Amino acid sequence: MEFLDDFKVEGPNGTHQCIVTEVLGPGLNADPDELYDEGQFPIGVAKTMILQVARGVAYLHGCGVVHGDLHAGNILFRIPTVEQMSYQDLAVYLGEPYERPLTRRDRKPVISTPHQPKYVVPSSEMLDLLPLCLDSQESIQLKICDFGKAFLCGDKPQKIQLNTLAVYAAPEITFRDYVSPATDVWALAILIRIILRGGFPFFFSYYEMKKEVLREMVATLGKLPDKWWTKWEDRSEYFDENGMFIVDKKISPAASRNFLSIPSNWMDEEELNELEIIVRKMVPYELTDRISATEVVRLLSESWTKSRHQRI
DSSP states (O other): OOEEEEEEEEETTEEEEEEEEOOEEEETTSOGGGTOTTSSOOHHHHHHHHHHHHHHHHHHHHTTEEOSOOOGGGEEEEOTTGGGOOHHHHHHHHOOOOOEEOOOTTOOOOOOOTTSOSEEOOOOOOGGGHHHHTSOGGGOOEEEOOOTTOEEOOSSOBOOOOOOOTTTOOHHHHTTOOBOHHHHHHHHHHHHHHHHHTSOOSSOOTTOOHHHHHHHHHHHHOSOOHHHHTTOTTGGGTBOTTSOBSSOTTSOTTSSOOSSOOOTTTSOHHHHHHHHHHHHTTOOSSGGGSOOHHHHHHHHHHHHHHHHHHHO
16 A cells, blocks of 8 residues: 555544545445455466455465554555546545534434544545546556554564454464464455455354354364363364264364355356465465465466366
């Protein structure tokens, strides 16, 4: 994301540091149903986006930076023609800004104080810009933003408390353990699944309940390491102490569940199997067992280049 300027605003609530960046469009959490009947991105578009995000993460790690909060809402589309747009052009997509009086959620009267705004200006709906961002596969550009949880990575994992969304959070975040660049790699694996499946993370919970996310994690990847397994107080709701489902102990949770679960008619079977292997290498429980973001880029590039040559 391009940084353009910064300034400070003095007000009754103190000094506010502001930054100015390039104008960006909607995020990866935008619903592809609006554009594609299948409810997911075409495979060529999905591959382009996955590689761009992976290269972005690899670049950050090469600069010694861990993002710490990778999720679809923090990855935004660049609007290819925004520099050529007039104010009137943008207003067609975003509407005219307007002021709205300040109200309370409990509907009680608002008592004016110097510390509150006199009015609010609602943010624009960016979804209408999505067709411009996806006008052609060649014009797609994704930018990683929101570095509020980012930190510099040293030679060793660090004990830093992160508050990543539960469905993206690696187990070391959930259990407040040491984090490292490999923590971003886990979130990148979840993003790959979301891009390919049109918005559905694998370790899913409607209400962002950590115990449900952990249940899906164990069901897919197997029993957690003992250092975390014994700390998970809700484990007995779903599993016995061997990591087997209580409902049917004949079923081994990680025996038959694919991480990606992509329809076979959407991607060549050999290519799908290779992608499953790559993503599995990104989500071992232990930090040191995960491949690096640079390795992710290399493996994806090699696999997809090979599949393209095979089709030719």
